[in-house]
Amino acid sequence: MITNPILPGFNPDPSICRAGPDYYIATSTFEWYPGVQIHHSTDLVNWRLVSRPLNRASQLDMRGNPDSCGIWAPCLSYADGLFWLVYTDVKRLDGNFKDAHNYIVTAPDIAGPWSDPVYVNSSGFDPSLFHDEDRRKWFLNMVWNHRTDSVGGNPKHPAFAGILAQEYDPAAGKLIGEPVNIFAGSSHGLVEGSHLFRRDGWYYLTVAEGGTGYDHAVTMARSRSLTGPYELHPDTFLMTSKDAPDAPLQRAGHGQMVETPDGQVYHTHLCSRPLPGIRRSPLGRETAIQKCVWGEDGWLRLAHGGLVPALEVDAPDANSRKLPVDPxxxxxxxxxxxxxxxxxxxxxxxxxxxxxxxxxxxxxxxxxxxxxxxxxxxxxxxxxxxxxxxxxxxxxxxxxxxxxxxxxxxxxxxxxxxxxxxxxxxxxxxxxxxxxxxxxxxxxxxxxxxxxxxxxxxxxxxxxxxxxxxxxxxxxxxxxxxxxxxxxxxxxxxxxxxxxxxxxxxxxxxxxxxxxxxxxxxxxxxxxxxxxxxxx
The missing domain is CATH 2.60.120.200 (Jelly Rolls)
Structure with a gap:
């Protein structure tokens, strides 16, 4: 079994990718240096920290960044013999502005050396990079709308103005064409954390919604065209704990799907484990993973049913065993x-x-x-x-x-x-x-x-x-x-x-x-x- 969370303690916004038999998860580090944590596994059960790629001044300088700014929601992918890491460096949290700058770094090996960053845009945060079957690459990020009363510590829907997609030219190191707002989100609001996945002629989009508190969720949609229009999942959400206040994994949302070599599907997500009787989570937002299955209707759902994530799920290999944690x-x-x-x-x-x-x-x-x-x-x-x-x-x-x-x-x-x-x-x-x-x-x-x-x-x-x-x-x-x-x-x-x-x-x-x-x-x-x- 896989025991959740797989990355305990502060490890939010998990982006997962597979390169051959190896799985990698990148998580946000915010103001902590070096930037981004990347863990490695061969069985989805046991994970080991193998890289913090943003480790020098030419890549990252967060002096002056307020608390909880810095590196938000990286996306890790593997294509063309390279690892690709996209991320946001957020310079402001409070008020109507975020000043969120998005970059790409690459490396031939997960341990590096990682390149100096290529600047992409600043229109919003939570970027991802999608490598399509025709070898074109698409850059996605939520777009932040400062023309709103959504300020302070309680974000409201209007500032989260949808998911932008724009083609990225890796040879030129820049975006090309015009950005398209491909998905406004569901009525749950606060759409962010987008990832694309292609299967059987469909583009599947997962996003985080509801804010990163106790209403958090993974929402799913699909389209025959990358730029939309996207139809919502019949259940709207792939997973959420928002209606299960007693579930051990709370605040479930913001993750990414991955296929095993034999076609099994898993989806990472962030979560928290509040102290018993207190809605406070000292361990922060942690990383968990759920086994999923494709339904006859072509939609992904949790393998154990329902929307609430499980503490234990089946591992790809039934012989995998969790290694003990020692002092x-x-x-x-x-x-x-x-x-x-x-x-x-x-x-x-x-x-x-x-x-x-x-x-x-x-x-x-x-x-x-x-x-x-x-x-x-x-x-x-x-x-x-x-x-x-x-x-x-x-x-x-x-x-x-x-x-x-x-x-x-x-x-x-x-x-x-x-x-x-x-x-x-x-x-x-x-x-x-x-x-x-x-x-x-x-x-x-x-x-x-x-x-x-x-x-x-x-x-x-x-x-x-x-x-x-x-x-x-x-x-x-x-x-x-x-x-x-x-x-x-x-x-x-x-x-x-x-x-x-x-x-x-x-x-x-x-x-x-x-x-x-x-x-x-x-x-x-x-x-x-x-x-x-x-x-x-």
Missing amino acids: VRWEFSGDRLPEDFQWLRTPYPERIFSMTGSALRLHARESIGSWFEQALVARRQEHLAFRAETSVRFAPRNFQQTAGLVHYYNRSKFHYLAVTWHEELGRVLTILSCPGDWPHGKLEFPLAKPVALPADGRVELAMEVGGADLQFQWRVPGTDWQAVGPVLDASVISDEGGRGEHASFTGAFTGMAAFDTSGSAISADFDRFDYIPAQT
């Missing part, structure tokens, strides 16, 4: 950052961290939550209950210098256990929290009084997260762990915390952070990081 420790003893970790926005990571051979050294820069140069290195939270530990050497000289362990979503949603300096107590522990105060990002300080630390030496920091509860702990080497501060609300470190799921598109991360608002760029050395899941 992980990173010693930071190499010269490269382990692949599980990412940072924020900047294509110049040497400015915010380096590998010493025995530690990850953070070079403290701007404040936590900065949109420009923030020394924060973290990995995805993939379980609703887990423990994270780290060990830091840090000698602050003033209160503007901190380093420590963070549970992070964005500038208005985080909890941060930090080593810093106090004028009377010397080196101390403090907690900085921002429990969803958008747009101000005002801090709270849950510790009534900082905890005094030894004047020098390593300090070990930990967090225990169980559902909606977070408890920080600390110790010096050779002593027992002890709790520090009150139990904090971990549920706010979620899509729905703060301003809500229509404007928060990533997921919770756990990792290491440092800042130095004095401008001295003090360093902090972290010699290990442990991530220990309490459940799978």
Whole structure:
């Protein structure tokens, strides 16, 4: 069986393609660097991260991009001996404009090297590239209409003005002909995330609708002509959880179909797993996959029936087995950052961290939550209950210098256990929290009084997260762990915390952070990081 989600934690907008016996899924990364995650599988059951292709300044610079902007909805395809990746870099979220720029990069191998980007257009986001049987290529994206009152954190239908299609000339590296609005969407509205698939003389179009919250859906339509007109699926939707509030996979939508070599059909989709009794999803929008079948009427449907996605579906090969998930420790003893970790926005990571051979050294820069140069290195939270530990050497000289362990979503949603300096107590522990105060990002300080630390030496920091509860702990080497501060609300470190799921598109991360608002760029050395899941 395939157990969903197949890519746990923040992995939204899954675009899937097959190259021979190999399957690849590309997912959105928003403001996290490098851009786009690509996972590989040979059985649709087990997946491994194999590439983050947008990894240099000539491809991507997101400094200044607001929270939940950056890389939206990539589309990955394989044709003509190349992998093709199209994506949007969104520069603005709020108000009537999006400033969404679309690009294409290519590579002969999934591991790269990936080309510098070719600019395509800026008329809307969620692009895809369709390779037709006559070898012509078509570029699709939703078109954004700024002439609307659809602003803020609750998008309305008028801004989502349909799906554009235009021919793309790869030799010239540009669009040719005129764009055609091929599909206005269903009455459910908010049409985006389009993908084309050709079968038996039909062009099948799947789109995401209903917004990326709890009304999300995959809508399907078809036409004999690529440019339409398109008729809606008899059920309108291929899948949705919008009318099943108790289903374990919520917010189902935005995905793509793929055929196995023997003709079986699967369709990826994003989903979320809210905390029990709370409509908050710390793990963000995750990737799942459903088995589908073609009906006698020529329409695709879920193999298990209905519209609600399943936790378990049949794998292409009945002998496939899911590999276990084990606790992980990173010693930071190499010269490269382990692949599980990412940072924020900047294509110049040497400015915010380096590998010493025995530690990850953070070079403290701007404040936590900065949109420009923030020394924060973290990995995805993939379980609703887990423990994270780290060990830091840090000698602050003033209160503007901190380093420590963070549970992070964005500038208005985080909890941060930090080593810093106090004028009377010397080196101390403090907690900085921002429990969803958008747009101000005002801090709270849950510790009534900082905890005094030894004047020098390593300090070990930990967090225990169980559902909606977070408890920080600390110790010096050779002593027992002890709790520090009150139990904090971990549920706010979620899509729905703060301003809500229509404007928060990533997921919770756990990792290491440092800042130095004095401008001295003090360093902090972290010699290990442990991530220990309490459940799978």
